[in-house]
Amino acid sequence: NAGVMQNPRHLVRRRGQEARLRCSPMKGHSHVYWYRQLPEEGLKFMVYLQKENIIDESGMPKERFSAEFPKEGPSILRIQQVVRGDSAAYFCASSPSQGGKNYEQYFGPGTRLTVT
Amino acid sequence: AQSVTQPDIHITVSEGASLELRCNYSYGATPYLFWYVQSPGQGLQLLLKYFSGDTLVQGIKGFEAEFKRSQSSFNLRKPSVHWSDAAEYFCAVGPSIQGAQKLVFGQGTRLTINP
Numbered sequence: 001n002a003g004v005m006q007n008p009r010h011l012v013r014r015r016g017q018e019a020r021l022r023c024s025p026m027k028g029h030s031h032v033y034w035y036r037q038l039p040e041e042g043l044k045f046m047v048y049l050q051k052e053n054i055i056d057e058s059g060m061p062k063e064r065f066s067a068e069f070p071k072e073g074p075s076i077l078r079i080q081q082v083v084r085g086d087s088a089a090y091f092c093a094s095s096p097s098q099g100g101k102n103y104e105q106y107f108g109p110g111t112r113l114t115v116t
Numbered sequence: 117a118q119s120v121t122q123p124d125i126h127i128t129v130s131e132g133a134s135l136e137l138r139c140n141y142s143y144g145a146t147p148y149l150f151w152y153v154q155s156p157g158q159g160l161q162l163l164l165k166y167f168s169g170d171t172l173v174q175g176i177k178g179f180e181a182e183f184k185r186s187q188s189s190f191n192l193r194k195p196s197v198h199w200s201d202a203a204e205y206f207c208a209v210g211p212s213i214q215g216a217q218k219l220v221f222g223q224g225t226r227l228t229i230n231p
Contacts (some may be wrong), residue, residue: 104162
């Protein structure tokens with residue numbers, strides 16, 4: 001059973017460009033979370049999605065950032081007009097459907113975004 | 117609001133020595149508690165979790181953690197560390213209601229192992 005997959009693993013963008021980060025959850029998982037890790041810091045929650053629905057986006061910056069989890073295909077975190085402060089590691093996690101002790105989140109290897 | 121404090125930014129221990137990493141949380145009810153480990157350039161791996169029941173939980177790689185409600189703590193321990201344990205360790209808390217919701221992470225503790 002493959003784990004959470006993220007691509008690309010490393011992404012370099014110039015200021016003003018767009019960054020698209022992809023996350024494929026574990027098989028059978030319908031909940032996806034995105035977290036951001038700035039250098040020397042812990043992970044900060046950004047957004048929680050289920051298929052075709054954004055459940056909680058309280059951690060998303062108000063501008064330039066968006067996320068989706070379509071019916072088919074991976075979840076996408078999109079950052080428009082990137083700035084140097086967006087340089088960070090972005091982690092995706094997934095968990096199974098609700099019910100029972102299904103709270104555990106499984107993390108992908110992350111995408112390390114560098115903005116030059 | 118929930119918060120997690122890991123008071124030690126960096127800890128160095130000798131190989132074979134015992135280890136305790138501290139974690140304190142702030143939450144109104146009994147939370148779900150987790151310890152994750154992150155090797156350099158890698159994602160997070162779950163070491164152990166506490167939902168309810170026995171307050172001493174066993175995890176992978178010989179780690180254990182004890183939930184102490186009176187101290188709002190969930191410290192991670194290992195009796196004898198190995199060089200391969202060198203990594204960053206994160207404590208996290210989630211709300212104690214069923215359903216998948218966000219985790220709040222501590223700042224992390226970087227563990228260095230002396231040979």
